[in-house]
Amino acid sequence: MAQQEELFRKIISHSKEYGFVFPSSEIYDGLGAVYDYGQNGAELKNNIKRYWWDSMTLLNENVAGIDSAIFMHPTVWKASGHVDAFNDPLIDNKDSKKRYRADVLIEEHLAKYDSKTEKEIEKAAKRFGDSFDEQKFCETNPRVIENQAKRQALHTRFAKALNGNDLEELRQIIIDEEIVCPVSGTRNWTEVRQFNLMFSTEIGSTSDGAMKIYLRPETAQGIFVNFLNVQKSGRMKIPFGIAQTGKAFRNEIVARQFIFRMREFEQMEMQFFVRPGEELKWFEHWKQTRMRWHKALGLGDKKYRFHDHDKLAHYANAATDIEFEMPFGFKEIEGIHSRTDFDLSSHEKYSGKKIQYFDPEQNQSYTPYVIETSIGLDRMFLSILAGSYTEETLEGGDVRTVLKIPPALAPVKIAILPLVKKDGLPEKAREIMDRLKFNCHCQYDEKDSIGKRYRRQDAIGTPYCITIDHDTLTDSAVTIRFRDTMSQERVTVSALEEIIADKLSMKNLLKQIKNQ
Numbered sequence: 204m205a206q207q208e209e210l211f212r213k214i215i216s217h218s219k220e221y222g223f224v225f226p227s228s229e230i231y232d233g234l235g236a237v238y239d240y241g242q243n244g245a246e247l248k249n250n251i252k253r254y255w256w257d258s259m260t261l262l263n264e265n266v267a268g269i270d271s272a273i274f275m276h277p278t279v280w281k282a283s284g285h286v287d288a289f290n291d292p293l294i295d296n297k298d299s300k301k302r303y304r305a306d307v308l309i310e311e312h313l314a315k316y317d318s319k320t321e322k323e324i325e326k327a328a329k330r331f332g333d334s335f336d337e338q339k340f341c342e343t344n345p346r347v348i349e350n351q352a353k354r355q356a357l358h359t360r361f362a363k364a365l366n367g368n369d370l371e372e373l374r375q376i377i378i379d380e381e382i383v384c385p386v387s388g389t390r391n392w393t394e395v396r397q398f399n400l401m402f403s404t405e406i407g408s409t410s411d412g413a414m415k416i417y418l419r420p421e422t423a424q425g426i427f428v429n430f431l432n433v434q435k436s437g438r439m440k441i442p443f444g445i446a447q448t449g450k451a452f453r454n455e456i457v458a459r460q461f462i463f464r465m466r467e468f469e470q471m472e473m474q475f476f477v478r479p480g481e482e483l484k485w486f487e488h489w490k491q492t493r494m495r496w497h498k499a500l501g502l503g504d505k506k507y508r509f510h511d512h513d514k515l516a517h518y519a520n521a522a523t524d525i526e527f528e529m530p531f532g533f534k535e536i537e538g539i540h541s542r543t544d545f546d547l548s549s550h551e552k553y554s555g556k557k558i559q560y561f562d563p564e565q566n567q568s569y570t571p572y573v574i575e576t577s578i579g580l581d582r583m584f585l586s587i588l589a590g591s592y593t594e595e596t597l598e599g600g601d602v603r604t605v606l607k608i609p610p611a612l613a614p615v616k617i618a619i620l621p622l623v624k625k626d627g628l629p630e631k632a633r634e635i636m637d638r639l640k641f642n643c644h645c646q647y648d649e650k651d652s653i654g655k656r657y658r659r660q661d662a663i664g665t666p667y668c669i670t671i672d673h674d675t676l677t678d679s680a681v682t683i684r685f686r687d688t689m690s691q692e693r694v695t696v697s698a699l700e701e702i703i704a705d706k707l708s709m710k711n712l713l714k715q716i717k718n719q
């Protein structure tokens with residue numbers, strides 16, 4: 204655990220040192236849970252966004268992309284339920300004065316039961332070696348059985364309290380389970396209260412009657428209110444989807460864990476409109492499709508898992524999360540929800556406008572049902588950083604820190620490095636750069652020894668370094684060095700483009716989704 208915390212600390216400082224993520228307004232000591240993306244972070248973020256956008260809009264001819272405004276009519280948030288119900292149950296520890304989400308405290312406590320079981324399994328697997336039968340062990344070992352029974356009972360109690368919005372019961376669970384504040388170590392808790400997460404501001408000047416509006420807490424509502432606009436102008440036929448990326452804002456109570464939980468963040472959401480009754484089939488389809496999208500990145504299939512929701516929103520009839528193994532445990536990076544016709548029906552009611560679809564095949568009108576895929580761009584970014592950060596001890600004892608970012612997403616794709624700063628090598632290097640820069644993001648670097656330059660590129664995840672030496676002037680060949688293996692190959696300049704284009708292309712990454 205301590206090792207994982209240490210790793211997470213390293214990732215955070217690495218992100219800052221190498222221009223990925225900076226605390227917002229740092230010269231004024233920062234602003235809680237708000238971050239800026241630096242020169243490499245912005246490139247990586249844009250590449251992730253493009254991977255998502257292309258996978259939605261290029262690979263699905265029935266998914267259209269839009270870009271709706273952050274400000275929306277305030278009634279949107281009444282209709283969506285956010286004004287009345289976008290709350291988190293919060294609890295304070297009276298000794299440390301720290302505030303927590305009651306549900307998160309209990310979820311983390313549940314995870315402790317799981318890790319206890321996992322430890323028992325690990326121990327037994329070591330003891331029994333090849334003959335170990337995990338299923339049989341779990342069904343017969345008294346400690347595992349008892350632990351799992353306790354977990355199950357707690358889980359049932361927790362789900363009931365959450366679904367019934369029973370704040371007293373949530374507090375009672377925290378007391379009964381003897382959950383302590385991680386800071387003070389005490390159990391001196393306040394009551395549990397509800398806290399609305401939306402930020403509000405005013406539009407117009409106060410003299411002419413300002414209107415209170417909200418910063419959108421999700422991008423999805425911009426899609427729902429444009430359902431008819433897109434359907435009609437695009438002559439879309441059900442089933443079809445609308446995708447968009449954009450900023451969302453939540454006044455999060457517990458703002459820890461770096462860019463995992465921010466107050467200003469970015470979402471990539473797609474609402475897929477289907478015939479009523481067909482939603483569970485499409486829910487399954489998108490669940491699998493989205494998991495393939497994640498796994499295609501090659502960070503390791505075991506790092507992902509589904510987690511079905513304990514608490515279904517009142518309008519949802521199925522919901523699951525895709526979780527990634529962060530240094531602080533498996534955490535949600537994407538939610539997939541079957542939202543029934545709740546949003547469209549609600550907007551129809553509040554706006555007084557008919558929001559229905561005429562299905563020519565069925566010769567009738569209906570309110571479509573919706574499957575939503577909703578992923579946080581920043582959490583996705585963090586999963587890539589965490590999944591690619593590697594420290595390798597080299598021969599001779601040196602440690603190399605390398606970000607093994609999927610090449611198509613890497614902020615800088617190719618580093619162009621003249622061996623020395625003279626003898627016409629910089630000019631030759633520039634000539635090669637001028638040729639390659641139309642294909643992808645290249646970086647020219649002539650400062651310091653070649654070894655130091657390689658390390659700098661490793662640290663930002665550059666998949667290829669190209670070295671120009673004296674021979675290049677006569678044989679038109681360069682040395683290409685591969686980030687992950689550090690192996691080197693001598694190739695002609697004319698062959699370069701072909702060698703790297705394959706690995707760097709977004710097109711090939713998109714093709715991987717189908718192969719998962």
Ligand code: ATP
Pocket residue numbers: 421453455462463464465466468469470535536537538577578579580581582583
């Ligand atoms: P959580 O339970 O962690 O608060 P959520 O279930 O409320 O998340 P959704 O409303 O389903 O999240 O939002 C969809 C996605 O948006 C999440 O899977 C996550 O990736 C991202 N997201 C939500 N809140 C934040 C945040 N405060 N900072 C960064 N990303 C976020």
